[in-house]
Amino acid sequence: MSAIPPYPTGAAYMHGRFMPVAEAMLPVTEWGYRRSDVTYDVVSVWDGAFFRLDDHLRRFKASMDHFRLQPKESMEDLRGILHKLVQMTGLREAYVAMDCLRGSPPAGMPRHPRYAENHLLAYVVPYVWLMPREVIERGAHMIVASTPRIPEASVNPRAKNFHWADMTQALFEAQDKGADNPVLLDADGNVTEGPGFNVFAITNGVVATPDRGVLEGITRLAVIELCDKLSIPCEIRTVPVEELRNADEIFISSTAGGVMGMTRLDSRILGNDRPGPMTAQLHEAYWQFRREGWHAEPVDYSALAA
Template sequence: MAEPDYSRGAACIDGQFMPVGEARIPITDWGYRRSDVTYDVVGVWGGAFFRLDDHIRRFRASMQSLRMEPAESDDDIRAILTRCVQLSGLREAYVAMDCLRGRPLPGKPYHPVFARNYIAAYAIPWVWVASPEMQQRGAHLVVAKTPRIATESVDPTVKNFHWGDLTRGLFEAYDQGADFAVLPDADGNLTEGPGFNVFIVRDGAVATPDRGALEGVTRASVLELCAELGLPCAVRPVSMDEVREADEIFLTTTAGGIMPASRIDGRIMNNDRPGPVSARLRECFWQKRAEGWHATPIDYAAL
């Protein structure tokens, strides 16, 4: 038999490894039928995971919040992710971990408490949420008319597949010729965007929402960088008026790092380029990454 082709990435479904193109989940599982899934994504750059333990810790907290108890320990998950990267051979990779709810076991009531939970993971070539070219010119944003799903209904600190509002925001941005949308909550305060946290800069001070958004790992990195660089930074309510009037805006995510914006609702900021604070943080972020900041190197020879 031919050797498996892992050139496009590697996956692990319920304990079995395979090329990513062969990965399948049962169509009848509630992970698919009901979006009953939690997930996390960790980046690999230069052959090393970035903040791997932080991502696994958040993944475990999300599973516990959704009352998911897979058989795998944190060490098992770490080993699965590492194996996926090793099999793929990728030095820059987007590495996802999912916990899916299956279906109740035979003879059990039709209720999620009786459903088996299992882990799926994969490593594929690095994915940019905002391309390097977009980051150089600055992302063009709009404030969406679609509000974020209420936190009382879906906890945004638990990564989930409930993307109906975020997807509507993406279409709003597309229809207006912009790149991304940022979503308000019902009270008119900033939450987040499709797959990223949002920061504003006003009079040299940095701020990001304290509610209605994922507690992003890259977001936490920005808070650390601001403290290190002596930049004032607050985690607090941020009104949409502040967003529209900000001196600078930047976005943060695993699949892109720190991504500056240059327009909001058509208003041009910083001569249509990334602002100085955003650019400084972005440069510092990638410089520290290159120096091994929060890195977990991968032994590609240990196959």
Template sequence: MSVYLNGQFLPLAEAKVSVLDRGFVFGDGVYELVPVYSGKPFRLDAHLRRLQFSLDGIRLANPHSVAEWRECILQLIARQDFADQSVYIQVTRGTPAEGQPLRDHAFPPDVSPTVFMFAQPLVTATPAQKAAGVCAVSAVDNRWLRCNIKAISLLANLLLRQQAVDAGCAETVMLRDGLLTEGAASNIFVVKDGVLRAPPPSSLMLTGITYDVVLELAAAHDIPHEVRAITEAEVRGADELWMTSSTKEVMAIVALDGVPVGAGVPGPLATRMDALYQTFKQEVMRS
């Protein structure tokens, strides 16, 4: 497998970073995940805009221009043996220079960021999995207040997601002060009486690229939809719940905390939206 590290493409086994890199010592960095269909990155410009937003959020200068990022990513994609990929991009604040403190919370001066990228086969849900749906658990969202930064320090998300795994479920639906925020690794949508509802973008959630696509498709196909605060009662009383992400795409949640959602099977709007999403993907791949 060929990976990218600080301007070089090299075998994964040869990719090395310092143990003093601030990404390793502090989790001081950001990341992006770009799905690739038939060798074509999906909504790359949107992913690069979100990467820029995250870098700005941690006060780290972008090491590449948009054109440079695009060229590096396309080269990485071309070096893989599989057409459908998941490209992981990570930028950390780098390693302190000689003579600087080995570990200091303050940003080191004149440090070069570490840029690392790799690709792996993109694994999405099978038609059978989508037809069955998944279960989820709920939990209090106890993360920090800048969840819209795609930071590599994901410990809170990992702990929340593990609650779902321990319960044999796929996702944890998070609630803060009685309102829906998102999933531990996804965005969450609610359907009630044929109306699709999504929590509004804020610093308390990471607005996914798939979240944007779903709302665009709803608008384009005259599906009634609202972007507004969603209460816990609305979540628990939903006719349908969905989780969306670059890898899960549109996945129905059929049980929450052991209680069936609606009829306990994927609802008609989830099935329709997934079909619209798959058609949209095909159009992107043909463009």
């Protein structure tokens, strides 16, 4: 028999302890906060099952290695912690975040990151949508941001990070222009990504998404696999902004919402101002496959009683 979940609005794990999410707090001296010296990942739970948890854990480990972050817990410990956190909320649709923070060097030590004790933090809250549901349904409005994406050589976008000053500026620009989302370009005018999502352009029945300057999104990976299943050609390569400007359809992908259509780019209205037919097909397929348990790792909600 299932126990009553103790933290239905959200649960967190920190320093070996489980707690309500509102109680998880950081000291102001933490370098994860003061220097954005932290990496993270986010996996979703839908219908009571994680989606592609192995892929998220693999990416999180690679991000930690990239930033030379090493928590006490093993990856298998982390898997158990994430399952337990979801069980503690009882949530069947959840947003599951894991962070590894630098910590802070002890007082009196040289201010070098190697003296800090890295630590893991994880929390679970109700599922978060990147945009309101009605915007996803009508199709979102996008602008090409005037702020370029931080150069790949400075901050590697494949290691998930909080160096979001460019994204934040671009979000304000989008809002100032009455749009929902920005897309950021690299210094050569090629499409990269946006705040929390990967970008796809569809031209003459072919899907294209940038191969560099982006986080290799797990939903992006799902889209690439779905294209293969649906016999839709999908190219992973440089996408010049002109290609995006002239595309028949544009969509984005994210853990926080799956496949989401764009209907406007700057002053241009795409198609009939509704998500295009191939976008709709991929959107439907994504949710249908998930409902059928594709790449799903079920949560055992009764385990909490044990």
